Amino acid sequence: MPKEHPFAQQWNHNTRHYPKIADLVEGRHVILDVGCGEGTLVRYLAGRGHQVIGVDRDPAVLPPDSAGTHFMLGDATGLPFADDSFDAVVSVEVLHQTRMELALVEMRRVAKPGGLLVVLDTAKDGGLADLGWAVRDLVAESITRVGTSAWEPEDTKLPAALSWRQTRLAIDRILPGVEFRRIPGWRYLAIWQRPA
Numbered sequence: 001m002p003k004e005h006p007f008a009q010q011w012n013h014n015t016r017h018y019p020k021i022a023d024l025v026e027g028r029h030v031i032l033d034v035g036c037g038e039g040t041l042v043r044y045l046a047g048r049g050h051q052v053i054g055v056d057r058d059p060a061v062l063p064p065d066s067a068g069t070h071f072m073l074g075d076a077t078g079l080p081f082a083d084d085s086f087d088a089v090v091s092v093e094v095l096h097q098t099r100m101e102l103a104l105v106e107m108r109r110v111a112k113p114g115g116l117l118v119v120l121d122t123a124k125d126g127g128l129a130d131l132g133w134a135v136r137d138l139v140a141e142s143i144t145r146v147g148t149s150a151w152e153p154e155d156t157k158l159p160a161a162l163s164w165r166q167t168r169l170a171i172d173r174i175l176p177g178v179e180f181r182r183i184p185g186w187r188y189l190a191i192w193q194r195p196a
Contacts, residue, residue: 004147010040011148013185014092017120021090022048024118024191028087034076034107035094037155039063042071045090053086055079061155076103081110088116095121096160096167104174114196117175122186126163133164133182140184164188 007015018041025031029051033042036054038061045052046068055074056062062071074080076091076098089107107117125134162170167188168180175192182188 006044007151008148010151011145012151013122013187014120015040015151016144016185017183017187017189018044020189021045021092021118021120025050025088025090025116028116030086031088031090032079032081032086032107032110034079034089034091034103035097036071037061038153039069039071040153041090041092042069058155061153077106079106079110083109084112084115085110086115087112088118090118090120092120093122093157095119096123096162097158100162100167100170101174104171108175108192108194111194113194115194117190117192117194119171119190120187121167121190122160123162123164123167123188124160126165130164134186137184137186144184 007018021041022045025045031045031050031052033052033054036042036056039054042052042054043066050068052069054069054071057073057075059073062073065071076094089111091107095103111117171178171180171190178190178192180188180190
């Protein structure tokens, strides 16, 4: 019998990918979650042995600190940290709601040399070119949701303004050599390691 997904009872297009994010940052001690919202990913990563700081611009959603976590007010486009501060920087559903390129520059700045950036986000369908991906997402969604409970945190949600192509080009400009791939759930995953 397959093991239940750790977010089966808090299932959405983002939480389904949290175990993948955790696997990517494995072995990295101090992690920043940019746009952490109510802190679900921060607490999950802390539970796997990381020290995690969550920063969000909405004071109403920030939870109290807990073991391995610290939450603070801040904006993705002006992170309140020194250069080279974090072993890994993660961001979920933030870039499309802010000034993407500035936020990427900030995340790159606070990552240590050799540090990892992991971005999970979405973009706007641009017509027929994206139709196949949309169909794939609908099919995958109907399969992977079986046995789960839908969950949406109470935080700000804005639609994506940039197309998939525009998003990819913007990320490529700021993070040369980035690994960018579309994944199920109307999402992309961008993975970049800062040169040591």
